[in-house]
Amino acid sequence: MLKEKNKKDIIRLSYKYRIYPTLEIEQKLIKTMQSEAKVYNTLLDYITEKKKQGIKVTQLDTQKLLKNMKEKHEVYSKTLQMINNILWYNIHALSELKKNGKKVGKLRHKKIFRIIWYNQSGFKLQGNKLYLSKIGEIKVLLHRPIQGRIKGVIIKRSKTNKWYAIFQVEQEKQQLEKIGKVASVDLGIEKFATTSDGIAIENPKLFDKIEKRIKLLQRRLSRKKKGSRNYEKARVKLAKAYEKLENTLNDYIHKITTWLVKNYDVIVVEKLNMLKMIHDSNSKLRKHILYSKFSTFLHHLFYKAERAGRKVVEVNPAYTSQTCSRCGYRVKLSLSDRIFRCPNCGLVIDRDYNASLNILRNGVGTAPLPVEGKPLLYVTFYEVVYSKFPQRSRKSSSRGGDAPS
Numbered sequence: 001m002l003k004e005k006n007k008k009d010i011i012r013l014s015y016k017y018r019i020y021p022t023l024e025i026e027q028k029l030i031k032t033m034q035s036e037a038k039v040y041n042t043l044l045d046y047i048t049e050k051k052k053q054g055i056k057v058t059q060l061d062t063q064k065l066l067k068n069m070k071e072k073h074e075v076y077s078k079t080l081q082m083i084n085n086i087l088w089y090n091i092h093a094l095s096e097l098k099k100n101g102k103k104v105g106k107l108r109h110k111k112i113f114r115i116i117w118y119n120q121s122g123f124k125l126q127g128n129k130l131y132l133s134k135i136g137e138i139k140v141l142l143h144r145p146i147q148g149r150i151k152g153v154i155i156k157r158s159k160t161n162k163w164y165a166i167f168q169v170e171q172e173k174q175q176l177e178k179i180g181k182v183a184s185v186d187l188g189i190e191k192f193a194t195t196s197d198g199i200a201i202e203n204p205k206l207f208d209k210i211e212k213r214i215k216l217l218q219r220r221l222s223r224k225k226k227g228s229r230n231y232e233k234a235r236v237k238l239a240k241a242y243e244k245l246e247n248t249l250n251d252y253i254h255k256i257t258t259w260l261v262k263n264y265d266v267i268v269v270e271k272l273n274m275l276k277m278i279h280d281s282n283s284k285l286r287k288h289i290l291y292s293k294f295s296t297f298l299h300h301l302f303y304k305a306e307r308a309g310r311k312v313v314e315v316n317p318a319y320t321s322q323t324c325s326r327c328g329y330r331v332k333l334s335l336s337d338r339i340f341r342c343p344n345c346g347l348v349i350d351r352d353y354n355a356s357l358n359i360l361r362n363g364v365g366t367a368p369l370p371v372e373g374k375p376l377l378y379v380t381f382y383e384v385v386y387s388k389f390p391q392r393s394r395k396s397s398s399r400g401g402d403a404p405s
């Protein structure tokens with residue numbers, strides 16, 4: 001018998017794939033999602049009613065009610081259990097908000113769910129076919145192979161009405177060999193990322209283009225009458241633009257984080273700081289996109305590092321841009337200042353490169369001295385897309401980035 005693996009050696013991941021249900025299966029999926037909403041609403045009403053009578057209801061009580069509903073709705077039993085879990089999760093989340101003094105309303109009825117959750121059982125993946133209990137067979141586009149043990153699958157309908165399967169997987173960690181290098185990464189608007197060994201990764205113009213289109217579509221949508229056919233058309237167009245941005249970004253971020261984890265033992269990053277971003281940008285949409293971009297980046301970096309036995313260190317982002325990385329003098333910078341000039345020691349270097357050295361020092365206690373007059377190594381959008389990252393050779397690089405001995 002296999003020995004139970006130590007929990008520490010296991011990492012949980014999800015893999016998302018597009019799926020293509022036939023019309024008949026699609027109808028079944030939608031019907032299930034409607035049934036889920038009905039079950040959710042019934043349980044919610046039950047709890048509200050009992051509460052009025054002064055009777056306390058627990059998660060186990062509502063779970064018992066599911067037995068009868070299972071036959072009526074023809075939904076897989078474990079899927080209904082997940083609906084009960086989601087309901088109670090929402091109840092707890094709401095009461096947490098109340099505790100923190102937030103004004104909150106009541107939980108509302110749902111018309112339809114956008115997910116169907118198969119946990120532990122009721123599904124089977126064979127080749128590129130996914131079998132779902134009570135539903136049937138669906139073709140999956142497996143654009144990359146699944147590694148590890150599949151523990152569950154979530155069927156999702158996107159806002160543009162595309163179908164996805166999200167497989168939840170447990171994987172054993174795959175420790176990478178030590179490289180002997182540390183680096184920090186400064187995330188930004190002008191450059192997507194700048195490392196402390198002087199590599200700058202482009203922030204693709206493509207993102208700006210899609211962003212502009214989203215703004216335009218938002219304006220158009222706001223002029224349409226809600227519920228009209230034109231409104232629906234405009235809504236789907238907007239959702240598609242968002243989806244495109246998200247997909248392109250995701251792919252981009254995957255490539256960068258994979259490269260970082262492969263090439264450095266320790267990676268220092270700034271904690272995601274909304275305040276800094278509010279300061280740095282004036283449009284709400286911009287902020288939203290930046291936030292999702294950076295949080296996706298950190299999310300990928302953390303799980304990939306964990307899986308590979310690498311370390312990610314988070315540091316406080318305060319003053320990393322304004323401090324001279326050579327002498328520690330603090331300078332007031334505006335966002336348009338792309339070059340850092342120190343009036344104290346005379347250092348003149350790229351603003352983000354300067355910040356990355358401060359981030360590195362804050363994270364591991366030491367950083368190489370800044371190198372003046374040596375251009376950053378630029379990595380363009382297409383180089384990222386094709387994973388063609390430059391190597392700062394360890395000998396010729398006086399920028400450092402080598403692990404402190």
Ligand SMILES: [Zn+2]
Binds near residue numbers: 324328347
């Ligand atoms: Zn200085």
